[in-house]
Each structure stands twice: as C-alpha cells, then as structure tokens.
Amino acid sequence: xxxxxxxxxxxxxxxxxxxxxxxxxxxxxxxxxxxxxxxxxxxxxxxxxxxxxxxxxxxxxxxxxxxxxxxxxxxxxxxxxxxxxxxxxxxxxxxxxxxxxxxxxxxxxxxxxxxxxxxxxxxxxxxxxxxxxxxxxxxxxxxxxxxxxxxxxx
Numbered sequence: 001x002x003x004x005x006x007x008x009x010x011x012x013x014x015x016x017x018x019x020x021x022x023x024x025x026x027x028x029x030x031x032x033x034x035x036x037x038x039x040x041x042x043x044x045x046x047x048x049x050x051x052x053x054x055x056x057x058x059x060x061x062x063x064x065x066x067x068x069x070x071x072x073x074x075x076x077x078x079x080x081x082x083x084x085x086x087x088x089x090x091x092x093x094x095x096x097x098x099x100x101x102x103x104x105x106x107x108x109x110x111x112x113x114x115x116x117x118x119x120x121x122x123x124x125x126x127x128x129x130x131x132x133x134x135x136x137x138x139x140x141x142x143x144x145x146x147x148x149x150x151x152x153x154x
Contacts, residue, residue: 001050005032005043007132010139014076016154020095023117026140027097028031028076031089039082045091048074058088058100061112061154068125072096085109095120102154114117118142 003014007029012021015028017064032043048055054077072092079088081104088100095117103109115127117139122132132144 002044005029005045007033007036007043007139010040014045015091017073018075018093018095018117020117020119022079023141024068024091024095024097025120026137027090027115027117027143028096030137030139030143031097031099035082041080041082043078044080045076045078045089048077048090051077051079054079054088055090057152057154058098058112061100061150061152062098064152065150066129066145066148070096070098070123070125072123080142094123096123100150102150107153113145113147116144 005028010025010029012025015021015024018024021037034038035043055074070092074090075093076091077089084104086104087100090098097115099113101111114130116122116132130146132146135145137141137143
C-alpha cells in the first residue's frame with residue numbers, strides 16, 4: 001500500500017522497527033520536502049516486501065559498480081521519474097538511505113547517494129570507502145552523506 005510522506009507532520013509509520021526510527025523518519029520527510037519544493041512531486045513509499053523490482057535494481061547497481069551488498073533489512077522503497085531523472089530509494093532498518101539518480105538523457109549525471117540517519121554508525125560495508133559530508137536539516141537533524149558516479153548503463 002503506497003504511503004505519501006508528510007513532511008509537515010513527520011511520522012515513523014513503516015519505520016518502527018528501526019533503532020533510529022525518529023531520525024530515519026526525519027530523513028524520509030527531508031526527501032519528501034525536497035521533491036515537493038523542487039518538482040511539486042509527492043514522495044510516496046511502499047513497503048520493501050512490495051517492491052522487489054526496485055530493490056533488485058538498486059542492488060544490481062551497487063554490486064556491479066562498487067561490489068557493495070548491505071546486510072541491513074530494507075524497510076521501504078520509492079521509485080519514480082520527474083522530468084528526465086529516474087529516482088530509486090531504499091530506506092534500511094539501520095537508518096541508511098540509498099538513492100539512485102539516473103538521468104535518462106545524460107550519462108554524466110548518474111549517481112548513487114548514501115545518507116546516514118542521525119545516531120547511526122557508518123555501515124561496515126561503507127567504512128573507509130567513502131568520506132561523508134554533514135548537512136543540517138530541521139527535519140532530520142544532522143545528515144551525513146556521500147555518493148559515487150554511476151559508470152554503467154542500467
């Protein structure tokens with residue numbers, strides 16, 4: 001069942017099993033606010049159990065590009081296109097968010113982003129491989145983020 005993320009009244013619905021549920025909900029709301037402000041797009045998520053195709057897509061890119069596989073349990077996903085950009089998101093139980101930004105018409109603007117919820121440790125799969133920049137958010141506290149450019153075609 002799709003859930004439209006409300007960034008005015010932040011809810012942990014769907015994320016309750018996370019040890020950093022409040023921060024992860026803030027991170028998810030932060031994404032919802034971004035897409036509403038920039039594209040007038042409602043950010044909708046579905047339970048991971050209903051979105052094998054999205055999880056498989058993101059996992060394939062992670063594996064083929066950087067040989068990454070996360071052990072954390074996916075809780076929710078989102079997948080959509082705005083303008084010429086296809087987006088895919090996975091929100092994990094440990095507080096990690098992975099997103100794929102894939103421009104349809106410009107291979108130079110394709111990337112995978114990682115965002116860490118406030119209060120979570122860097123996942124062991126990413127330790128020492130990425131430097132994380134800090135960003136303050138009214139909804140999510142301090143977000144640590146990193147990314148890599150996608151080289152292949154997906």
